[in-house]
Amino acid sequence: QKEVEQDPGPLSVPEGAIVSLNCTYSNSAFQYFMWYRQYSRKGPELLMYTYSSGNKEDGRFTAQVDKSSKYISLFIRDSQPSDSATYLCAMRNNNAGNMLTFGGGTRLMVKP
Amino acid sequence: SAVISQKPSRDICQRGTSLTIQCQVDSQVTMMFWYRQQPGQSLTLIATANQGSEATYESGFVIDKFPISRPNLTFSTLTVSNLSPEDSSIYLCSALPEALHFGNGTRLTVT
Numbered sequence: 001q002k003e004v005e006q007d008p009g010p011l012s013v014p015e016g017a018i019v020s021l022n023c024t025y026s027n028s029a030f031q032y033f034m035w036y037r038q039y040s041r042k043g044p045e046l047l048m049y050t051y052s053s054g055n056k057e058d059g060r061f062t063a064q065v066d067k068s069s070k071y072i073s074l075f076i077r078d079s080q081p082s083d084s085a086t087y088l089c090a091m092r093n094n095n096a097g098n099m100l101t102f103g104g105g106t107r108l109m110v111k112p
Numbered sequence: 113s114a115v116i117s118q119k120p121s122r123d124i125c126q127r128g129t130s131l132t133i134q135c136q137v138d139s140q141v142t143m144m145f146w147y148r149q150q151p152g153q154s155l156t157l158i159a160t161a162n163q164g165s166e167a168t169y170e171s172g173f174v175i176d177k178f179p180i181s182r183p184n185l186t187f188s189t190l191t192v193s194n195l196s197p198e199d200s201s202i203y204l205c206s207a208l209p210e211a212l213h214f215g216n217g218t219r220l221t222v223t
Contacts, residue, residue, distance in 0.1 A: 043214040102154040
């Protein structure tokens with residue numbers, strides 16, 4: 001079983017829809033949770049970075065962490081065709097170095 | 113956050129040759145990290161590079177195949193040796209203090 005599980009998709013939604021992307025994890029020592037967006041032929045771009053359980057909002061993006069359920073989510077409101085990309089969740093346990101453990105990524109397609 | 117630059121951005125190499133990838137950070141950093149992203153896959157940590165000491169490799173990655181240099185606090189190289197088609201991937205580096213940001217990576221295709 002992978003430490004971080006993420007539905008690979010593809011997830012196809014119409015423009016303007018609310019998108020929900022999710023990851024589950026098994027290691028309760030993970031303390032930091034990140035979401036990255038990766039366009040084709042580009043490196044991952046950090047979107048959101050959270051430390052504790054709860055919600056964090058940045059524009060159209062909301063990151064949600066539920067440590068008790070070992071579950072994190074990224075919500076995208078009013079999705080745009082430019083949001084079409086692969087979204088990767090990542091986690092870090094600072095007590096075990098600074099490496100990031102990634103989910104497999106979810107490919108999102110927003111259709112105009 | 114540190115700005116990370118990698119060279120080359122892409123390369124096509126023949127089987128059996130080697131490719132050295134450079135990672136430059138715009139500020140001094142203690143640790144640098146090398147990741148591999150195979151086609152359609154997520155990122156996997158290859159090794160952690162500290163200045164002045166041997167790199168620390170993750171399970172499944174060995175120094176003979178992926179030698180790393182870390183000559184100073186802003187620069188590191190990763191060499192992928194004895195290339196085979198299975199090495200075709202994107203190779204990315206990141207760096208402390210946050211180790212959260214990546215450059216655009218190096219896209220390697222082995223023919």
